[in-house]
Amino acid sequence: MNSVYAVFWREMIILSRRLKRMLASYAISPMLFMLAFGWGMGKGISVEGVDYLSYMVPGLFALSSMSQSFSIATDINVARFYWMTFEEFQTSPVSYLSVTLGEALAGMVRGLLAPLVITIVALLAGVKLHFSFLLIMAVLLNSFQFSCGAILAAMKVRSHADQSTLTSFIIVPMSFLCGTFFPLERLPEWAGFLVGLLPLTHASHAIRAAALGQPFPWVSALVMVLYGGVFFLLATKSVRQASI
Structure with missing residues (x-):
C-alpha cells in the first residue's frame, strides 16, 4: 500500500500546483452548456418529466467526470516521453499493480472535483x-x-498525436x-443499441437516476464495475509491457 500511496501522492502534488486554474476551467464549460442548452435551447422544455436544465446537469456530471478522469492520459504520456517517470518506477520497489492503482486513484480525484464545481454552479442556478x-x-x-481506460490508452499510444486521435x-x-x-x-434504433453498450451511457443513467431521486439502475452500476475491472487488468498488463 505504501507504493500505491507514493504514486498517488506524486500525482496529488502535481495536481495541487495546477488546482486553481483547473477549478476555473471546470466551471467554464458547464456554464457555457447551461447557458446555451439549459436556458437557451432548453428553456420551457421538459424531458422525462423534469425541466431540461435539471435533466442536463446530471449528464454534465457524467461528462465532466469522464473527461477529467481520462485527461490523466496526457499527463502519463508527458511522464513517459519527457520526464522518464516510468524508468524511475522500474528502478524502485513499486509494482506494476501499484502504479496502475495509484494513477487510477489520482484520476478518480480529478473525476470528483469536476462534478463538485458543477454542483456549485447548478445550485447557484436554482437546480x-x-x-x-x-x-x-x-x-x-x-x-x-x-x-483505468486512460492508463491503458496512454500505455498503448506512441505519440501525443495518437492520443489526440483517440x-x-x-x-x-x-x-x-x-x-x-x-x-x-431519440436516436435511431440501431444507433441507440450501439450507444447503449458504451460505458458513459451507463454512467449517465446511474448518475441521473441518483441525482433526480429516481429508481437506481443497478444493472448500469454493475456494467461500470465490469468495464472498470477489465480496463484495470488491461492497464496493469500494459504498464508491465511498457516497462519491459
Whole structure:
C-alpha cells in the first residue's frame, strides 16, 4: 500500500500546483452548456418529466467526470516521453499493480472535483438535486472506469498525436451521444443499441437516476464495475509491457 500511496501522492502534488486554474476551467464549460442548452435551447422544455436544465446537469456530471478522469492520459504520456517517470518506477520497489492503482486513484480525484464545481454552479442556478451515497458511488465508478481506460490508452499510444486521435474518435462522440444531453430513445434504433453498450451511457443513467431521486439502475452500476475491472487488468498488463 505504501507504493500505491507514493504514486498517488506524486500525482496529488502535481495536481495541487495546477488546482486553481483547473477549478476555473471546470466551471467554464458547464456554464457555457447551461447557458446555451439549459436556458437557451432548453428553456420551457421538459424531458422525462423534469425541466431540461435539471435533466442536463446530471449528464454534465457524467461528462465532466469522464473527461477529467481520462485527461490523466496526457499527463502519463508527458511522464513517459519527457520526464522518464516510468524508468524511475522500474528502478524502485513499486509494482506494476501499484502504479496502475495509484494513477487510477489520482484520476478518480480529478473525476470528483469536476462534478463538485458543477454542483456549485447548478445550485447557484436554482437546480434541485438529490445528494446521496448512490450519486457519489456512480460518479466514482465512472471516474474509475475512465481513469483505468486512460492508463491503458496512454500505455498503448506512441505519440501525443495518437492520443489526440483517440480522444477525437472515442471520447468526443461519447460526450454527446451517451445520454448526456438527450434520451437514447431519440436516436435511431440501431444507433441507440450501439450507444447503449458504451460505458458513459451507463454512467449517465446511474448518475441521473441518483441525482433526480429516481429508481437506481443497478444493472448500469454493475456494467461500470465490469468495464472498470477489465480496463484495470488491461492497464496493469500494459504498464508491465511498457516497462519491459
